[in-house]
Amino acid sequence: xxxxxxxxxxxxxxxxxxxxxxxxxxxxxxxxxxxxxxxxxxxxxxxxxxxxxxxxxxxxxxxxxxxxxxxxxxxxxxxxxxxxxxxxxxxxxxxxxxxxxxxxxxx
Amino acid sequence: xxxxxxxxxxxxxxxxxxxxxxxxxxxxxxxxxxxxxxxxxxxxxxxxxxxxxxxxxxxxxxxxxxxxxxxxxxxxxxxxxxxxxxxxxxxxxxxxxxxxxxxxxxxxxxxxxxxxxxxxxx
Numbered sequence: 098x099x100x101x102x103x104x105x106x107x108x109x110x111x112x113x114x115x116x117x118x119x120x121x122x123x124x125x126x127x128x129x130x131x132x133x134x135x136x137x138x139x140x141x142x143x144x145x146x147x148x149x150x151x152x153x154x155x156x157x158x159x160x161x162x163x164x165x166x167x168x169x170x171x172x173x174x175x176x177x178x179x180x181x182x183x184x185x186x187x188x189x190x191x192x193x194x195x196x197x198x199x200x201x202x203x204x
Numbered sequence: 205x206x207x208x209x210x211x212x213x214x215x216x217x218x219x220x221x222x223x224x225x226x227x228x229x230x231x232x233x234x235x236x237x238x239x240x241x242x243x244x245x246x247x248x249x250x251x252x253x254x255x256x257x258x259x260x261x262x263x264x265x266x267x268x269x270x271x272x273x274x275x276x277x278x279x280x281x282x283x284x285x286x287x288x289x290x291x292x293x294x295x296x297x298x299x300x301x302x303x304x305x306x307x308x309x310x311x312x313x314x315x316x317x318x319x320x321x322x323x324x325x326x
Binding site: 098128129131133139140141142143145146147148149150152184186188191192193194195196197198 | 239248249250251253262263264265266298300303305308309310311312313314315316317318319
């Protein structure tokens with residue numbers, strides 16, 4: 098099973114700041130990585146697929162990159178609606194596994 | 205627009221079987237794999253497995269011995285059964301559609317149902 102580890106667990110940031118979240122896989126998953134955004138009381142929502150492609154409905158301030166074992170998600174200028182928990186998931190091999198999440202909280 | 209709705213008992217006794225249904229509306233159950241995922245504070249997001257319209261399944265090996273996922277194409281539903289539950293199975297259970305994107309290539313779970321909280325307690 099591929100273990101996916103996200104860092105940091107929590108980030109305290111101010112609106113307007115640029116933030117980068119990280120995701121590391123225990124073995125290469127090539128570019129088979131997705132990111133999800135989860136707000137309180139809601140289900141996760143697909144944000145990024147194929148390591149770098151934004152899903153429908155997300156603005157260009159969200160960008161992502163990486164391949165192999167190391168990936169990142171950047172939000173260029175945090176808006177109030179971006180404070181949420183972000184998860185990455187590898188889909189290179191069964192079982193598909195998630196990271197533990199990074200929570201963005203308001204400083 | 206495809207919508208998913210999980211349903212089932214919110215309370216299950218230890219050692220019994222948890223049974224949930226995911227109803228798919230606004231689209232066909234064909235052409236996709238449908239996943240079950242749960243979320244708990246202890247384990248985070250945990251992927252159970254998935255099934256397609258013909259009944260082909262992929263299970264998480266850690267849960268395989270206790271899990272059955274079935275599809276009912278006539279009702280546009282997917283079901284989850286989890287046997288011999290314990291308090292550790294208390295979680296929010298989600299169903300989600302697995303989508304392959306062609307260009308750029310990729311995959312993701314989209315959309316998700318709203319989730320249903322299942323508590324295991326006597």
